Amino acid sequence: MNVFDRLGLRWPIVQAPMAGAQGSALAIAVCEAGALGSLPAAMLALPALAEEIRALRAATRQPFNVNFFCHRPPEPDAAREAAWRAALAPYLAEWSVAPNTATGAPARLPFDADAAELMDALRPPVLSFHFGLPPADLLARVKSWGTVVMASATTVAEARWLEAQGADVVIAQGLEAGGHRGHFLEEGLDGQMGTFALLPQIRRAVRLPVLAAGGIADAAGVRAAQALGADGVQVGTAYLCCPEASTSALHRAALADAQQPPTALTNLFSGRPARGIVNRLMRELGPISPLAPSFPLAGAALAALRARAEAAGCSDFTPLWSGQNRSGCRTLPAAEITRALAEGWQ
Amino acid sequence: MNVFDRLGLRWPIVQAPMAGAQGSALAIAVCEAGALGSLPAAMLALPALAEEIRALRAATRQPFNVNFFCHRPPEPDAAREAAWRAALAPYLAEWSVAPNTATGAPARLPFDADAAELMDALRPPVLSFHFGLPPADLLARVKSWGTVVMASATTVAEARWLEAQGADVVIAQGLEAGGHRGHFLEEGLDGQMGTFALLPQIRRAVRLPVLAAGGIADAAGVRAAQALGADGVQVGTAYLCCPEASTSALHRAALADAQQPPTALTNLFSGRPARGIVNRLMRELGPISPLAPSFPLAGAALAALRARAEAAGCSDFTPLWSGQNRSGCRTLPAAEITRALAEGWQ
Numbered sequence: 001m002n003v004f005d006r007l008g009l010r011w012p013i014v015q016a017p018m019a020g021a022q023g024s025a026l027a028i029a030v031c032e033a034g035a036l037g038s039l040p041a042a043m044l045a046l047p048a049l050a051e052e053i054r055a056l057r058a059a060t061r062q063p064f065n066v067n068f069f070c071h072r073p074p075e076p077d078a079a080r081e082a083a084w085r086a087a088l089a090p091y092l093a094e095w096s097v098a099p100n101t102a103t104g105a106p107a108r109l110p111f112d113a114d115a116a117e118l119m120d121a122l123r124p125p126v127l128s129f130h131f132g133l134p135p136a137d138l139l140a141r142v143k144s145w146g147t148v149v150m151a152s153a154t155t156v157a158e159a160r161w162l163e164a165q166g167a168d169v170v171i172a173q174g175l176e177a178g179g180h181r182g183h184f185l186e187e188g189l190d191g192q193m194g195t196f197a198l199l200p201q202i203r204r205a206v207r208l209p210v211l212a213a214g215g216i217a218d219a220a221g222v223r224a225a226q227a228l229g230a231d232g233v234q235v236g237t238a239y240l241c242c243p244e245a246s247t248s249a250l251h252r253a254a255l256a257d258a259q260q261p262p263t264a265l266t267n268l269f270s271g272r273p274a275r276g277i278v279n280r281l282m283r284e285l286g287p288i289s290p291l292a293p294s295f296p297l298a299g300a301a302l303a304a305l306r307a308r309a310e311a312a313g314c315s316d317f318t319p320l321w322s323g324q325n326r327s328g329c330r331t332l333p334a335a336e337i338t339r340a341l342a343e344g345w346q
Numbered sequence: 347m348n349v350f351d352r353l354g355l356r357w358p359i360v361q362a363p364m365a366g367a368q369g370s371a372l373a374i375a376v377c378e379a380g381a382l383g384s385l386p387a388a389m390l391a392l393p394a395l396a397e398e399i400r401a402l403r404a405a406t407r408q409p410f411n412v413n414f415f416c417h418r419p420p421e422p423d424a425a426r427e428a429a430w431r432a433a434l435a436p437y438l439a440e441w442s443v444a445p446n447t448a449t450g451a452p453a454r455l456p457f458d459a460d461a462a463e464l465m466d467a468l469r470p471p472v473l474s475f476h477f478g479l480p481p482a483d484l485l486a487r488v489k490s491w492g493t494v495v496m497a498s499a500t501t502v503a504e505a506r507w508l509e510a511q512g513a514d515v516v517i518a519q520g521l522e523a524g525g526h527r528g529h530f531l532e533e534g535l536d537g538q539m540g541t542f543a544l545l546p547q548i549r550r551a552v553r554l555p556v557l558a559a560g561g562i563a564d565a566a567g568v569r570a571a572q573a574l575g576a577d578g579v580q581v582g583t584a585y586l587c588c589p590e591a592s593t594s595a596l597h598r599a600a601l602a603d604a605q606q607p608p609t610a611l612t613n614l615f616s617g618r619p620a621r622g623i624v625n626r627l628m629r630e631l632g633p634i635s636p637l638a639p640s641f642p643l644a645g646a647a648l649a650a651l652r653a654r655a656e657a658a659g660c661s662d663f664t665p666l667w668s669g670q671n672r673s674g675c676r677t678l679p680a681a682e683i684t685r686a687l688a689e690g691w692q
Contacts, residue, residue, distance in 0.1 A: 156606065175521065176543040190624065190633060191608035194522040194540025196561030196570065197670035204673065215542030224542065224570035227690075260502065262537035278536065287536060324543035327550065344573075 003148055003168045004209040004231055007063045007125065010034025011342040012232030013222070014150075014171075014211060015239055015334070017067030017128065018179060019043040019108075021251065021321065024056040026244040029334035031062035034342070036126065038065040042108045046118050053122050065126035065150070066119070068111035070134055070184070071272075074294035084291045085301050091281070091317065095308045108270070108296035110134075116141050126150060131272075132184035133165050140166075150211070152182030155191050159202040159210075171234050172202040174214025178237045178323035180274040181265065189265065189273060196228070203229035217328025222344030238328035238337055240321075245334075250315040254279070255322060255329050269319035271298035280316035349494055349514045350555040350577055353409045353471065356380025357688040358578030359568070360496075360517075360557060361585055361680070363413035363474065364525060365389040365454075367597065367667065370402040372590040375680035377408035380688070382472065384411040388454050392464050399468050411472035411496070412465070414457035416480055416530070417618075420640035430637045431647050437627070437663065441654045454616070454642035456480075462487050472496060477618075478530035479511050486512075496557070498528030501537050505548040505556075517580055518548045520560025524583045524669035526620040527611065535611065535619060542574070549575035563674025568690030584674030584683055586667075591680075596661040600625070601668060601675050615648065615665035617641035626662035 004012065015030040017040035027037030039056065041049050049066070056064055085099060092099055109115075111134045119127065119142065128150040133139050142149060143166060150169040153159035159170045173182050174195025181192065193201075195214040203210050212225035213234040225233050240247045240255055247255075254261070254277045265273040266287035272295035273288065281302075285291075292298040306317040330337065350358065361376040363386035373383030385402065387395050395412070402410055431445060438445055455461075457480045465473065465488065474496040479485050488495060489512060496515040499505035505516045519528050520541025529538065539547075541560040549556050558571035559580040571579050586593045586601055593601075600607070600623045611619040612633035618641035619634065627648075631637075638644040652663040676683070 155608075174540055174542060176540040190610035193670045194520055194561055195542040196520060196540060196567065197522040200563070200566060201671060201673055215540055217546070220546060220574050221542065223573035227569035227573055228566050262501075264536035324539045325547060327547055 002209040002231065004211070007036065007148065009036055009063065011338070011345055012211075013338060013341050013345070014038060014065065014232065014234040015338075016179075016213065016234045016236030017065070018236050018240070018245075018321065020319075021240055021247040022245045024052045024059070025246070026239060026242060026334055027064055028056055028059040029242070029244045030239070030338055031056070031060040031064050033335035033338035034062075035338045036063060036065050038067050038128065040067050041115070042067070042069045046114060050118055050122065053124060063125040065128050066124045067128045067130065068115060068134075069108055070129045070132045071108075071110050071295055073110065074297060076297070077293060080291065080293050081297070081301070084293055084298065087285060087289070087291050088301055088305065092305050095305055097305050097308050111138065113138065119147075120145065123147065128152075128171070130180060130182045133162065133167065136165075152213070153202060154181060154183040154198070155185065155193070156201050156205045158183065158185050159206050161185060163206045163208050167208065169209045169211060170202060170206055171211045171213050172199045172230075174198050174212070176215030176324040177213050178263070178275045179321045180270070180272055195225070199225065199228045199230060215323060215325045217325045219340060219344030221325070221328075222341050223346070226344070226346060233341070235328075235341060237323035237326050238341070239334055241329045241331045242334040242337060243331070248310070248318075250310060250313070250318055251320050254315060254320045255326055263322050263324055267292045267298065269299055269302065271295035274319065274321060275323060277320035277322050279318065279320060348555040348577065350557070353382065353494065355382055355409065357684070357691055358557075359684060359687050359691070360384060360411065360578065360580040361684075362525075362559065362580045362582030363411070364582050364586065364591075364667065366665075367586055367593040368591045370398045370405070371592070372585060372588060372680055373410055374402055374405040375588070375590045376585070376684055377402070377406040377410050379681035379684035380408075381684045382409060382411050384413050384474065386413050387461070388413070388415045392460060396464055396468065399470065409471040411474050412470045413474045413476065414461060414480075415454060416475045416478045417454075417456050417641055419456065420643060422643070423639060426637065426639050427643070427647070430639055430644065433631060433635070433637050434647055434651065438651050441651055443650050443654050457484065459484065465493075466491065469493065474498075474517070476526060476528045479508065479513065482511075498559070499548060500527060500529040500544070501531065501539070502547050502551045504529065504531050505552050507531060509552045509554050513554065515555045515557060516548060516552055517557045517559050518545045518576075520544050520558070522561030522670040523559050524609070524621045525667045526616070526618055541571070545571065545574045545576060561669060561671045562687075563671045565686060565688075565690030567671070567674075568687050569692070572690070572692060579687070581674075581687060583669035583672050584687070585680055587675045587677045588680040588683060589677070594656070594664075596656060596659070596664055597666050600661060600666045601672055609668050609670055613638045613644065615645055617644035620665065620667060621669060623666035623668050625664065625666055
């Protein structure tokens with residue numbers, strides 16, 4: 001029995017952490033349905049995260065996952081920031097947003113000593129990491145608690161690296177997945193593979209349990225992932241329209257759009273490539289812009305504009321994260337989405 | 347029983363047509379093994395194609411497929427051609443290839459009246475098309491013979507378009523697939539999906555039989571495609587190292603490279619995005635260059651350089667077409683590859 005099986009989940013299904021679209025309510029519902037609920041920590045200050053974990057523990061005794069980003073915070077680059085603000089200036093003018101408006105973009109902080117201190121106090125059963133792993137000393141500390149450590153790999157080389165560093169579970173993140181790409185060994189996107197190609201190659205390359213992520217929306221997708229050797233699946237997009245998610249009304253409307261606008265990888269909203277539904281900003285600036293400041297700085301210059309537009313019911317400047325397969329998005333309780341997925345697991 | 351099933355194949359497996367890497371020998375071996383062998387017509391003059399079809403018919407009584415491209419030949423653009431040749435000039439100088447050397451790049455011609463005339467005479471049981479479909483009058487002529495018409499779709503919109511135009515079978519070409527992307531309704535690549543996302547969405551959108559292509563390398567891949575609703579699969583890369591394929595030694599070496607260099611979509615070799623193993627030209631010019639002339643013109647300026655380098659055992663300027671999952675590439679007879687794939691079909 002592998003370390004993932006030992007969690008004792010009814011189903012080897014992980015609800016993908018989706019910062020900005022969910023908190024403890026969704027995670028609780030998924031945990032209670034027998035899968036692994038996840039709390040995204042990336043956009044929460046630590047006291048708020050502690051509150052969420054306490055709320056979750058008060059509502060369920062099932063195991064759960066807390067997800068952190070592991071990026072290296074960038075050096076500010078005044079010239080790039082200025083070029084980025086210049087590129088956005090016409091939009092700010094159109095919406096009468098003053099260019100120097102103080103920004104309220106949520107900071108995205110990596111897993112650090114303070115986060116480790118809090119996790120030491122709260123000891124969640126599972127921690128998952130995106131963009132690599134924490135520094136070795138912090139990772140050793142996490143592992144000393146017996147916490148199950150999961151981390152995303154987008155290439156075979158990343159999966160091997162995670163295994164060598166001591167991760168317990170590899171999440172094979174196919175190119176179909178919504179939200180931020182988890183790549184960390186190289187910046188280029190050319191080597192990024194679809195789930196059909198990535199999953200079996202990672203399966204062969206490592207001994208660790210492998211979860212499949214990207215494009216899985218229903219029982220058929222779960223069956224297919226299992227056929228390709230997955231020990232479990234991680235599913236995000238299919239949970240975005242659940243009543244327990246905090247997905248905004250604008251985001252829900254885009255997900256339900258009968259025109260099915262395509263998704264693309266974009267760095268405009270955060271500085272790192274992430275998959276979302278193509279909207280006006282992505283169309284007009286191109287989804288990937290060399291002007292966007294490094295992760296996570298790009299979002300700051302957009303924050304006031306985005307807030308103004310959203311208040312007017314406009315999602316032109318809003319990240320509308322979504323995977324390529326949103327056919328599983330239904331306005332159903334998370335327990336029902338979970339049960340529907342679980343029917344695919346043999 | 348759908349039109350694809352009515353072909354009477356032992357297995358609903360199509361060997362993907364791979365222009366430049368195979369002719370009748372591979373198709374014959376696949377047909378005799380009970381799957382659908384394909385002859386790629388795109389780089390053959392019609393008399394040579396007729397020869398190949400006659401050779402195939404002399405060797406097997408099983409149904410087979412002939413594949414054509416359906417692009418619109420571009421207007422020559424002298425300025426772009428000059429810019430492209432300027433970008434390549436340092437490489438030509440390095441290899442002592444005179445810039446004005448007459449080129450021997452094989453023409454890639456679309457399916458036209460002459461091709462229809464030949465097909466009318468030879469009546470292959472199946473014709474498949476890439477980059478859309480032939481003009482309506484030619485398509486009507488093909489359909490009047492009772493020929494099964496298959497065509498590639500890379501988006502849900504393309505699948506619906508193919509169904510509306512009268513295709514009999516849709517090939518859902520996921521982003522993992524090697525060789526040329528088949529997109530034809532829009533030029534941008536952002537909407538291109540991995541097989542895991544594309545296949546179930548096309549499956550829901552059309553009533554036609556749907557074949558899955560992209561990332562399928564073995565029995566597990568076939569099982570997964572079937573789980574996602576495929577009526578069959580099309581597999582290319584796994585056949586590239588068969589003795590019956592005409593894949594060059596350099597290409598075979600790249601496919602077998604233990605370092606597993608990544609693939610990327612590149613327009614450098616033909617002018618249209620196609621997936622191949624990253625080599626020096628792709629690294630140094632970037633895999634997608636705005637300088638590359640329109641399909642299929644980009645190849646001409648490279649032909650002499652490529653020939654000179656290949657003769658010296660160097661694949662720096664050679665298209666090394668490959669899907670993202672080459673774990674199924676083995677130096678085994680095509681019949682064995684076919685049987686291994688067939689074990690996945692339930």
